Amino acid sequence: MAVTTLRHHAVVLSLSGLFIACSDTSEPQEPPPPEEPAPWDGTYTPLVDPTDWVDRGAYASCAFTPPRGTELDCDDPGLFDLSQCELGSLSTVDSHGIYQIDLRHAAGYADFASIRVPRDGGTGTLDGFALSRQQLTGTFHVSASYNQRGVNRQLVFAGCAVPEPGLVTGCFVRCANGKVGSSGTFEAARMTWGRNEAESSGGIQLVSESAVALGMPADVYVHRQHAYVVSVDRLDGEVPGGLTVFDVSDPSRPVLTAQITLPGDAFWNAAWTKDDALYIASRSSGVFVFDISQPGNPVLVRNVPGGAPIDVHTLFVDGTRLYAVSPGPAPRGETLIFDISAPLNPILLNRFEASDTTSLIPSAHDSFAYQDRLYVNHFSSGYVIFDVKDPMNPVELGTYTFDTENSFATSHAGAVTTVAGKTIAFEGGEYQGAHLRVLDVTDPTNIPLIGRYKLRPQTSIHNMILKGQRLYIAYYHEGLRVLDVSIPPQPRELAYFNTFRESDPGRTDNLLEGAIGVRVPGDGHVYVVDTARGLLIFNEL
Template sequence: MRGKNLMQSFARNTTSAIAVFLIAGAAFGDEDGRKLLDLEPMVPGPIITLGELDDRGGGFDASGVTLMAWLPLNNFPGGHGSGNDCWGYVSPSGREYAIMGLERGYGFVEITDPANPVIVASISGPTSLWHDVKVIGNYAYGVSEGGSGIQVMDLSDIDNGNVTLVRNQMSGGHASTHNIVANPDAGTLFLCGANIANGGLVNLDMSDPTRPTVSGAWSNMYVHDAQVVSYTQGPYAGREIAFCASGFNNGWDSTGLRIVDVTNKSNMFTIATYFYTSPAYSHQVWISPDKQYAYLDDELDEDFGLVPTTTTRIIDISNLSNPVQVGTFTSNVPAIDHNLYTRDQYIFEANYTSGLRVFDASDPVHPVQIAYFDTYPSDDAPAFNGAWSCYPYFPSGTVIVSDINRGLFVLRIDAIDADKLDVQLVGSPPEMLDPNGGTTLQATIVEQGETIEPGGVQLVVVDGEGIAHTVAGVETGPGSYSFASPVLACADQVEYYIEAQAASGAYYYAPLTAPSVGYSAIVASQAVPTFEDNFESNTGWTTASTASDGQWTRGVPAGGGDRGDPAQDYDGSGRCYLTDNVDGNSDVDDGAVTLTSPAMDATGGEVFLNYARWYSNTAGAAPQEDIFTVEVSNDNGSTWSTLEVVGPTGPEVFGGWVYKSFAISDVFPTPSNQFRVRFTASDFGSGSVVEAAVDAVSLVVYECDVPPECVADRTGDGVLDFFDILDFLSDFTAQDPSADIVQDGVFDFFDVLEYLSMFAAGCP
């Protein structure tokens, strides 16, 4: 806590906000209490527009974004000391309006011309740091933790500067609310974190849009925020599904993602519960437009030091009954991620002290930051000032950001509108490339303001020694290209990407992370598993321990994601090995625990060891002091070699499944049939919470087919031409053994005839 900021906050408007907050009955123990204690004063000033700026960022740190206008809080009528949520509205005439949540209500700003915003109306509301607003049809619905139920605001005459408060609607004992959720496709509205129904997801009957009435609830637990969507195809066609950032005890306990079927408002039920890695407080979730992935913001993991930088979870929801975390993304600063929204292939995220961050999620598992606008100039610390939310859905492409201290920002995202080549790999990236070459890849390239340089499209394969092999793309149609992978060394681990050069000289790539990070592949003709263990049965693993607690146990994870435990196994089979499989305060203490495999046969080709591991050492009195070790033996355990050491610090000590693959020949030049692997987690010295798990162990032989020799290709350049014939005749005249084609020890007409026959037939 920063005492200076706290004193400044209480000296201004925060005292009344705290009073209303407590009187309304909201739980000061939830994460929002931290906002009150962190609040800095608002920053006053005149409205600033594009024509008055010396640079595109208006003096704010920005990349790929132009500041069209900035409306500080003091310009909104009502005397507001802080800002909060924002949303948008487009009138039937096509004019665009920003709705800004304020300490004492809402402001309505026309931004049809984003460089000339006009505050057209304001509506008073209860004094509170928290207001939230959504739009259904021509009505805006606002809620607050300060009370007043649902403020129903009529937007039908906003083009004439008139916004009317229809009523403060209360029903079913409802008064205060943290969030309101709209599903415009179904015309439905829900409350989150209200003073009724255990703070759960509360449905509102919208038969009269001016009187939203409480009618049914999913009250299993507290829901901090949610997105509700309608499914129109697939197994959930016709269903309305809610994705809830939720937990017990106002969201603190068992915090995570709940997927809830809310189609029948009198019988809403849970489809799945998911606990992501390193949880602190599940805050907000929004899904990709294709409904395949959920992006989840945890509001306190950065503040608690559970992750080193802004970390947003990526959860595969293609199977609603079995969500799985498949990654994270970050802006590489310490700020807290707060509210995000998706539009097309982009993610727009308001991250408190680091402002708006824009990511290209063309690869939905590896979003790449392409633009930002930092609304909080002081720093990027994990604190609760700066950008509260954003709204990216205006047809014009204008994006607004609501800032706690500085009001409303109206932005143009140049990085999205900029000229470029859109390079996309067709289909899933191959995970194996044929050693003999010829694995076919296809790509599409769309010219968006840029044009393709003739001959500027190629496949680049970087082998294990860092040597780049390039293959020119063959244009198969307008904007469509085909590539055949080059000849590569068997069992090599390579990266590859598509590169397109524009006429301007700029380069564009698939994936977006290239050339620094490309697609990964193994060079092989086929992969043959020789050992696979998902730990559903006992295959002969042994355990040893010098610790007082935290022994390795095979079973279904029981920790629920608490205190560094995995919430579930890696491969979905159910069981894994993990340290002391109980719920609650039990982990590795005062020693080391070791899990050792049975002997495995690592002979017979290029063999890779694969496994998934989980390791957490970030909680307790002495976090990030211990390590997790993986060792291998080629002599049935008589001697051991270290394969990898995880920790004591680094990105893989915060929990989360990490899949690893190693070529055994890199450790043992001649692998044996007495190969073993062992995993050791330890806690020495000062006590800390150490949890580990292992799953999906396998040995895989990567085999490479040897192509038949092309005898006719004498020069070995892959092309049959006049030079091959000359080479043969030269060797024939010299009676070189290679020219004895029929292999009868005689150099005669039959050798010439056989060679010419092979030449005419071509290479296989």
């Protein structure tokens, strides 16, 4: 992220060789506040998109020595050549912690992993699997052996150096059924707060925190002084997800009013309202419709579209239309359009797909409606723009795609507005390196990248809400981020709150941990759901 520093220069006024100075020795004066930047005039320099994961070359001067295909037990630190490493620096590594790991295979492609070693010395995890080796005292030797889809796998890490506090580099090997597979180097980032940050900055303050007992919180919608928090199931269904309702008429003291879950249908990922209707996206049942004429006591009315099971992941309401985005089971995912003139009785108007058939994961994920256009995040297919003025005949207008031959990028969420006569989209992906892109989508057939905002390469953003000239981002491990986007090519961080803490009960090694959902309903507060902490309410700047 580019950071602009304001420098105040003293001005000396000279006239006809005379030095003219005005001074006031009575009391020191406060420096004037920095001037507000001039309104954006719509000009910019198009940028080259480096995608989400950028190949920075080998991370360490070490290697796994046995060649590919060798039969052996890979979980042996002695198989790594660490002779060129700065092993003494590993003495600074803590004996516990959560790390997000960027793996660069020797062939030059990306891979990712996560580890967690508990503070109490209990068995840690690697991508959710139990660790078989967890040596983090004066060294960094970590491994896991597990069976995945019928294959016995091993992933082994050997630390080489600590180039800076909180960062470990080294080498790894992946093995399958007792044979050496791919190997390479890694960079592991400890998930403490980045940039030596404090808990918060910019005047944002935590007003209240409310635990959510159902599953893992995923989204929140605020309506009529009630917060509707939806959750997905956790621990392979052992802790089912569902709906948790809080009365937030006093944001400093939310009151739990309802908890709803359904047997066999416990993955509820998104929520939205329209008058007396609450819509919830279900992985199994499409869209649930609840009657919330009594806001604290939702009553299930129906699910739509009915018929065959359908996975609906996200929702967006625009006027009398409900857009429901489904990653499957259609081959490439699809978007459903409902007429919600009668909010409690949505009527399916149409369902459509993007034209892409070649991307690795061409899955519809999220959408944003703006001025008769629907902007759909199609994961590896990119950011796809449709004309939806006629819901019975959506027309694909254009796509922002990624050059991912030797990299990795996704389109996951977005928001759109008009600035200086141009239609501007704020768009972001998910998984390591995912960040905010600013796009000029005025002409959908020619979409340039005009700005970026990115934090650590090992973290990911999730959802975002645009409120006026401020963009609120739920940035997983990086917490809540508030940006001034009045000059779209130069997003400027105004404030943050680090919601992620390694010690929070329920924290896992998952990349998708931390601030996951955000809403700014205009009541003076910002509502965030954190995967472990539940519902957090902040003051709105």
